Amino acid sequence: MPELPEVETIRWELGKKILNKRIFRVEIFPDSRGIRFLGSYSPADFQQKLTGRTIKDVRRRGKYLLFSFDSESILAIHLGMTGKLLYRPADTPADKFVRMKFVLSNGYEIRFADPRKFGKMFIISPTDDKLMESLGPEPLSPSFTVDYLQKVLSRHRKKIKEVLLDQKIIAGIGNIYSDEILFRAKIHPERSACSLLQEEIFLLFSAMQEILRAAIVARGTTAGDRQYLNTTGKPGKFQYRLQVYQRRGQECLRCGRVIVSKKFGGRSGYFCPQCQV
DNA sequence: ATTGGGACCTGCTCGC
């Protein structure tokens, strides 16, 4: 699924292309049922709110993309697992699984394609923004420090893997990067968060910074069945640098022991049973 | 309060 680095890549690409472009038309397709229009907006309200608006800013918060306009409304998009935002010239052949599209004034359109329909799209107001407020801090922001991480981990007894995945604690990390971060920090995913020693917390913090930054530079990870693609339909490059995710049965690149996987609350986690302690 | 598990979705892989 698109996690922080993938969403950041999309934000960066779109930001260069659609600023000050006007939304000429909003098309919502019949099979867009799965797009959850949260809040009190119906699809028709949604179209009305956005049609004719000029895009003024594209930001990211956690795994959400936030579009600002020449109005009070903010469009928030969560890509779920399989969501893509494809930026195409309007005369380009149709893409599969497009649930919604924004036709822009410059002859291009943004196509929201989402085979598994886990994506969400909704309108929020800058002043009443409960969802964004409920998100934890951005792990790459200057205010996210080792001290902060230590404080937050000491408050939770649950597994460190679960803590990394909890968007209310830290925003933007999903299954792929939580595995990679824990592997790099040599921490077992089932360790209780509050049991981590100061040294380990420092390693965890460093691993988080390094991996997320490297993944952004690599323009994200296209792995597994998620088939993340950027706005031009191209894959990322970080999958070539994965150390542990989806390497079950293969040798650990650090110690040679066989990588194992285990279910953590419905999702699979990969780790080395020898060097992650 | 915290924690855990199921539901939502559907394309894809695997085994018989």
Added chain:
DNA sequence: TGCGAGCAGGTCCCAA
């Protein structure tokens, strides 16, 4: 070759 079962997982929701 065909078909059904199972898997993938972010977030919401409910129960213990």
